[in-house]
Amino acid sequence: MADKKTNIIDTDDLMVVLKFLSKNILLILVIPVLVGIGAYIYAHRLPDEYGAKTQILLGSGTGYEYQSQIYRNLTGYGSGVNQITNQIRVLQSHDLISRTLEKLDFKVSYYIVGRVKTTEIPNIDAFDVDIKLVESDGALFGVPFDVRILDKSEFVLSFEKNGETIERNHKFNEDVITSDYILRLDRNSLLSDETFDQLKNNDYRFVVNSKNYLISKYKSNLRIGNEENTSILVLSMRDELESKARAFLDTLSTTYIDYTIQSQIDLNENTLDYIDRQLSGVTGILD
Secondary structure, eight states, X not given: OOOOOOOSSOHHHHHHHHHHHHHTHHHXXXXXXXXXXXHHHHHHHSOXXXXXXXXXXXXXXXXXHHHHHHHHHHHOOOTTSOHHHHHHHHHTSHHHHHHHHHTSOOSEEEEEEOSSOEEEESSOSSEEEEEEEOTTSOTTTTOEEEEEEOSSSEEEEEEEETTEEEEEEXXXXXXXXXXXXXXXXXXXXXXXXXXXXXXXXXXXXXXXXXXHHHHHHHHHHEEEEEOTTSSEEEEEEEESSHHHHHHHHHHHHHHHHHHHHHHHHHHHHHHHHHHHHHHHHHHHHHO
């Protein structure tokens, strides 16, 4: 009769493991190093993100209580409506974000293309970009346009369309009109004799953003919270450029203030119209 093993792990089992480790010691050491390098490269390639915050103090509205009573009869407006929730919805609305972006120059995004990472920049240091896409099908919205400087008067523009890579040589400081775009790249003062050799080695890129893309991006990156037991709204925004995050929040705040002022004006006018109609009715009854 065979003896039963009482130990869960036998000595022979440990010897098998030790033999495996001794034969593959280099592989065991190399795998964590490769994983670490891969994780570092992946994290390095991720775009940087910056945050910005601002606050908006909502008015109590107590000075307009007489209007609320009248306006309830006019539109069915109820006193139980959560005004803070309503104002958050207004700030996050498609219409208000669209109005905000119309006041900002976010149509074109600029990048420096490195060997490992592509970084967004506020503007290109060597030249200014003025581009308008021929919006026949919108195929070039969101498509990267790569620019390589050939000399002080000429550059190469390359992009992909319908799976095909297109390269075109254009002149600086000249209007370029094609079936795809109307383009002008103006050399600025930084592209001088002293800096030319350095700047010509940079790989520049720009992307033309559609309005729907910008609205979707900034709407999804916008966060709005409410300070507890207050009427203060805290707005925060994430973006690859800190300057863009700040500019968007500042412009959104002023656009919202303009909207609330116009809404109050409209409310006043509707209130006066309602009072005038009521007075006309009462006057007719008295007569």
